Amino acid sequence: MSLKRSETYRATGFVLRRHDLGEADRIVTLYTSEHGKRRAVAKGVRKQQSRLTGHIELFTKVDVYLAVGANLDVLTQAEALITYPQLAGDLERFAQASWAGETLDRLTPESEADGYMFDLFGVALAAIATADRPGLHLRQFELQALTRAGYRPHLEVCVECGEALEEVTNRFAPLAGGVVCPSCRTEGMSMPVTPRALKSLRWLLGADPGSAGRLNTDPELERELEGLLKAYVTAVLGTESRSAQLLDRVRLPQADLSE
Ligand SMILES: [Zn+2]
Secondary structure, eight states: OOOOTTOEEEEEEEEEEEEEETTTEEEEEEEETTTEEEEEEETTTTSTTOSSTTTSOTTOEEEEEEEOOSSSEEEEEEEEEEOOHHHHTOHHHHHHHHHHHHHHHHHSOBTOOOHHHHHHHHHHHHHHHHSSSHHHHHHHHHHHHHHHTTOOOBOSBOTTTOOBOOSSOEEEEGGGTEEEOTTOOOSSOOEEEOHHHHHHHHHHHHSOTTOGGGSOOOHHHHHHHHHHHHHHHHHHHSSOOHHHHHHHHHHSTTOOOOO
16 A cells, blocks of 8 residues: 555554654654554654654654655654553663664665564564563564565575584574584684574574563573674674664673763
8 A cells, every 4th residue: 555645644653763853853763554664754742842742752652643745754643552661761671672673674665564574573572671581582573573574594404505404513604694514614704503592593483473481591592692693683784783782882881871
């Protein structure tokens, strides 16, 4: 369903990004169920009397009315449906939600509706905000969102020789798109992947969205999974994202957040 210039439409979406424009306006990137990713200007939202204020905070699920403009839509009404105050009070969860939002933003073209991707993000966001081990939920979102966007990692057979992978420590080669067996060499960066990490990746990829909490892990395995997927997402998206850098910084004991 494509939209025409100056058409007004209603949608349900998540606020993925926002930045200030001029003195009183704000541009928001929404990922909507009906029309995929849309960018809209919220006029006057930074003035105290605006009816939009408080409804378009980051990661809020909103019901919106928009008018199609030349470049950006114009946001005319917004009502928050679900907010996650937990994210505002926890810098690590906030950084994880930012990484999920930025990944979704960078993986998806504008104006292409994908209800499955919309649901994946909604489930991941709720879990990152509220569940134990939010990092595992982020890992599952990374795997499933990349797969949905056409970047399913090869985890069953060696990407170089096609042989089934044995239960030994193999190598993960992000730019090659998956795992390489010990007999093969690969161009570019690669890192070890232990048998239990490989099993966990396969399980997270295939399991129902939101079920990551059922996986048995320990901190060492979670760190390994994070390193593998961070390398893979970075390979797919091209450059390391700002959210990934934020995640690194909030974890350091004396993190310097002044930048
Ligand atoms: Zn091989």
